[in-house]
Amino acid sequence: xxxxxxxxxxxxxxxxxxxxxxxxxxxxxxxxxxxxxxxxxxxxxxxxxxxxxxxxxxxxxxxxxxxxxxxxxxxxxxxxxxxxxxxxxxxxxxxxxxxxxxxxxxxxxxxxxxxxxxxxxxxxxxxxxxxxxxxxxxxxxxxxxxxxxxxxxxxxxxxxxxxxxxxxxxxxxxxxxxxxxxxxxxxxxxxxxxxxxxxxxxxxxxxxxxxxxxxxxxxxxxxxxxxxxxxxxxxxxxxxxxxxxxxxxxxxxxxxxxxxxxxxxxxxxxxxx
Numbered sequence: 001x002x003x004x005x006x007x008x009x010x011x012x013x014x015x016x017x018x019x020x021x022x023x024x025x026x027x028x029x030x031x032x033x034x035x036x037x038x039x040x041x042x043x044x045x046x047x048x049x050x051x052x053x054x055x056x057x058x059x060x061x062x063x064x065x066x067x068x069x070x071x072x073x074x075x076x077x078x079x080x081x082x083x084x085x086x087x088x089x090x091x092x093x094x095x096x097x098x099x100x101x102x103x104x105x106x107x108x109x110x111x112x113x114x115x116x117x118x119x120x121x122x123x124x125x126x127x128x129x130x131x132x133x134x135x136x137x138x139x140x141x142x143x144x145x146x147x148x149x150x151x152x153x154x155x156x157x158x159x160x161x162x163x164x165x166x167x168x169x170x171x172x173x174x175x176x177x178x179x180x181x182x183x184x185x186x187x188x189x190x191x192x193x194x195x196x197x198x199x200x201x202x203x204x205x206x207x208x209x210x211x212x213x214x215x216x217x218x219x220x221x222x223x224x225x226x227x228x229x230x231x232x233x234x235x236x237x238x239x240x241x242x243x244x245x246x247x248x249x250x251x252x253x254x255x256x257x258x259x260x261x262x263x264x265x266x267x268x269x270x271x272x273x
Contacts, residue, residue: 022105
């Protein structure tokens with residue numbers, strides 16, 4: 001059986017052989033940031049299924065490729081699409097892109113996701129800067145054999161999101177008149193959405209938004225001592241007293257509504273690094 005470190009070495013060497021250099025900014029695109037690639041000067045695109053040991057993206061709204069290029073004169077490595085527990089992958093598989101990015105010399109990581117607004121002061125179509133999180137996914141990417149060979153297993157999570165990058169995001173939002181909330185993101189397994197009782201529970205424990213990704217990737221980024229920042233595009237309002245059936249077209253429309261503001265934030269954050 002191939003070890004974690006051996007898998008990582010093989011994946012990394014494959015990408016280096018493709019001409020991908022180290023030192024780029026890493027980006028993992030979820031819902032709400034797909035059009036960012038239109039702003040890149042692309043040097044190389046590699047499908048996930050062409051890379052050794054990388055899972056296949058199965059979610060309809062997630063592309064499955066790694067893009068290497070330049071954004072605002074900075075080298076970037078972009079995973080266009082991500083992996084989730086609800087696709088049947090394990091924690092090692094869904095966080096594998098973060099380990100690849102680190103092995104390629106990435107020290108700064110930007111992530112995005114779609115989330116429901118538990119905080120009823122937030123509106124759909126707006127953006128939340130994640131300043132803390134709650135892991136409700138029933139496990140950890142560090143609780144697997146071999147992870148201690150890649151980094152410290154007992155990772156401090158007192159400040160999982162880079163305070164310098166988060167403050168930069170707030171300053172940019174203020175200067176560009178972008179509505180940017182700050183809050184706590186709760187990660188659940190999914191893929192079903194929450195019940196009224198579950199939304200009430202999430203509010204009681206301090207969540208401002210809820211989604212199905214990001215937290216495992218941030219845990220691994222902290223294990224690897226990477227600076228990271230994450231944004232949630234708020235696609236629906238989770239009011240247990242006025243809960244309506246899920247409307248996928250409306251969710252995608254809200255993601256699109258927030259996308260241009262999020263692209264402005266990300267481009268200017270990258271320029272500041």
